[in-house]
Amino acid sequence: MKFLGVNKLIEIRQLTKQYGHIVAVSDLDLEIKEGEIFALLGPNGAGKTTTIRMLTMLTKPTSGTALINGYDVTRELDKVKKEIGVVPQHMNLDQELTAWENLELHGRLYKIPATERRKRIEELLQYVELEDRARELVSRFSGGMKRRLMIARALMHWPKVLFLDEPTVGLDPQTRRKIWDLIRRMNSEGMTVLLTTHYIEEAEILCHRVGIMDKGKLIALGTPGELKKRVGEVVVETFGGKDTGYKFFATREEALAYASQVDGDVLIRESNLEDVFVELTGRKVVD
Amino acid sequence: MDFYTVFWREMVVFRRTFIKFFASRLVSPLLYLVAFGWGLGRGLSMDGGSYLEFVVPGIVALSAMNTSFNAVGVSLNMSRLYHKTLEEYLIAPISASAFVLGKVLAGTVRGLVASLIILGLAFLFGAHLVVNGWFLLVVFLTCFLFAALGVVAAMTINSHEDMANFSTFVILPMSFLCGTFFSPDRLPKAVAYIIEVLPLTHASYALRALARGGEVLPISLAVLLGYAIALFLAGVWVVKKVR
Numbered sequence: 001m002k003f004l005g006v007n008k009l010i011e012i013r014q015l016t017k018q019y020g021h022i023v024a025v026s027d028l029d030l031e032i033k034e035g036e037i038f039a040l041l042g043p044n045g046a047g048k049t050t051t052i053r054m055l056t057m058l059t060k061p062t063s064g065t066a067l068i069n070g071y072d073v074t075r076e077l078d079k080v081k082k083e084i085g086v087v088p089q090h091m092n093l094d095q096e097l098t099a100w101e102n103l104e105l106h107g108r109l110y111k112i113p114a115t116e117r118r119k120r121i122e123e124l125l126q127y128v129e130l131e132d133r134a135r136e137l138v139s140r141f142s143g144g145m146k147r148r149l150m151i152a153r154a155l156m157h158w159p160k161v162l163f164l165d166e167p168t169v170g171l172d173p174q175t176r177r178k179i180w181d182l183i184r185r186m187n188s189e190g191m192t193v194l195l196t197t198h199y200i201e202e203a204e205i206l207c208h209r210v211g212i213m214d215k216g217k218l219i220a221l222g223t224p225g226e227l228k229k230r231v232g233e234v235v236v237e238t239f240g241g242k243d244t245g246y247k248f249f250a251t252r253e254e255a256l257a258y259a260s261q262v263d264g265d266v267l268i269r270e271s272n273l274e275d276v277f278v279e280l281t282g283r284k285v286v287d
Numbered sequence: 288m289d290f291y292t293v294f295w296r297e298m299v300v301f302r303r304t305f306i307k308f309f310a311s312r313l314v315s316p317l318l319y320l321v322a323f324g325w326g327l328g329r330g331l332s333m334d335g336g337s338y339l340e341f342v343v344p345g346i347v348a349l350s351a352m353n354t355s356f357n358a359v360g361v362s363l364n365m366s367r368l369y370h371k372t373l374e375e376y377l378i379a380p381i382s383a384s385a386f387v388l389g390k391v392l393a394g395t396v397r398g399l400v401a402s403l404i405i406l407g408l409a410f411l412f413g414a415h416l417v418v419n420g421w422f423l424l425v426v427f428l429t430c431f432l433f434a435a436l437g438v439v440a441a442m443t444i445n446s447h448e449d450m451a452n453f454s455t456f457v458i459l460p461m462s463f464l465c466g467t468f469f470s471p472d473r474l475p476k477a478v479a480y481i482i483e484v485l486p487l488t489h490a491s492y493a494l495r496a497l498a499r500g501g502e503v504l505p506i507s508l509a510v511l512l513g514y515a516i517a518l519f520l521a522g523v524w525v526v527k528k529v530r
């Protein structure tokens with residue numbers, strides 16, 4: 001594993017957001033270290049996007065605070081703005097502009113001088129492999145191309161932290177892997193990454209630590225390995241005609257002993273993060 | 288100079304779509320000129336001049352209003368609710384006033400171009416009008432204030448349909464009643480009273496006086512300036528509190 005800084009780059013304290021009587025995020029406490037790739041997992045409506053929107057100052061918290069690189073997101077807006085890059089859940093590129101112009105607008109908004117801006121745009125378009133589509137209108141791009149351009153845009157001003165809200169949703173496996181590579185590469189160059197995802201293998205493969213949210217609360221936190229240990233590293237799946245049953249064990253021996261007692265089809269395997277997720281958030285699809 | 292970045296983006300798009308803009312801005316003034324200047328107004332005289340010369344300043348005023356309001360209002364409303372491109376500006380280290388100024392100036396440019404198109408058409412229709420610096424200043428203020436109204440509407444109205452309703456219930460009646468096609472003193476007193484405080488009325492009055500070769504009307508100028516400042520500040524305020 002690579003070196004992680006000791007600096008806490010993101011410090012979230014008792015962060016809460018209420019929309020009327022809906023509590024979208026409730027008393028969230030979380031620290032993310034410099035150089036970490038951190039994933040927030042959670043079912044639909046868990047509060048992942050709301051958390052990111054508060055950290056990126058698109059909505060005000062109802063209560064609580066968050067510090068990014070020591071700056072308070074509720075008070076030091078201009079300082080925080082320079083530290084963060086944001087790739088939102090929805091496509092929000094300017095469709096009336098070309099790829100180049102989208103990056104140029106961003107560079108101008110962050111006051112990057114013209115020659116440097118030009119260099120940076122060329123460099124980033126190459127980085128996300130869009131250099132030959134630079135002068136095309138974004139409205140003609142495919143979903144994966146748009147997503148890559150959004151990442152390039154978020155990187156324009158050399159942010160310290162990158163927020164990615166479901167960066168690979170709706171992408172084909174090749175493009176998804178390309179984006180993973182991109183995230184790893186940025187991280188190896190020192191960027192801290194906070195992402196949300198519904199693809200659990202994505203969190204497992206890519207992230208140093210994951211947090212699982214459910215109904216606005218953080219219900220589990222740790223490395224994928226730690227979380228698997230927590231529910232049990234061995235799973236016994238039993239199929240009794242209608243539903244599949246899952247039972248978790250710390251060791252293979254315990255699992256075997258259990259499996260020998262049940263009728264029907266039995267499968268013994270190592271647990272994965274998806275098991276952890278399903279076990280902790282409940283099997284029903286929550287909305 | 289942050290406002291210039293916002294303005295720059297608008298001008299990139301404006302340049303790209305100029306032909307379409309130009310063509311679409313020809314249609315309604317042409318229809319107004321044909322219907323009210325030529326058709327209805329032929330042989331009619333208003334306050335000693337031809338009806339065409341009476342009506343052109345009114346058409347300039349209402350087109351300045353419509354073009355600037357829609358240029359800012361519709362696109363900003365879509366950008367906030369649908370395309371979400373507004374977030375790019377909200378996340379960026381620029382102030383709300385720079386954002387609003389950039390947008391409003393871009394709307395003003397479109398309104399000014401639309402007004403010049405009408406003046407060109409009117410000239411072809413044979414109208415004799417004086418267009419001087421004061422005239423252009425009044426057009427500028429009219430465009431500016433309605434572009435700022437566009438910001439306020441776009442940031443406070445929460446659906447595309449309601450945005451259209453706002454146009455129908457506020458902008459459209461003003462187009463016809465605010466001294467554009469006839470003098471509001473022909474209206475019932477109570478209505479005329481309301482009309483007198485609306486900015487478009489003063490735009491029509493001021494432009495008409497100037498087009499005839501008269502002096503600038505100080506009260507009208509002050510009213511337009513007051514609206515421009517107030518609506519600009521309101522625009523900055525609503526952008527600030529969007530978070």
Ligand SMILES: Nc1ncnc2c1ncn2[C@@H]1O[C@H](COP(=O)(O)OP(=O)(O)OP(=O)(O)O)[C@@H](O)[C@H]1O
Nearest residue numbers: 019022023024042043044045046047048049050051
């Ligand atoms: N602008 C809003 N107004 C009212 N309620 C909202 C708003 N935004 C989010 N919510 C509510 O807050 C809760 C959390 O939503 P959020 O978008 O953060 O979930 P999420 O974890 O990102 O879900 P998904 O995986 O579906 O993207 C939901 O109940 C949602 O309805």
Ligand SMILES: [Mg+2]
Nearest residue numbers: 048049050089
């Ligand atoms: Mg979400």
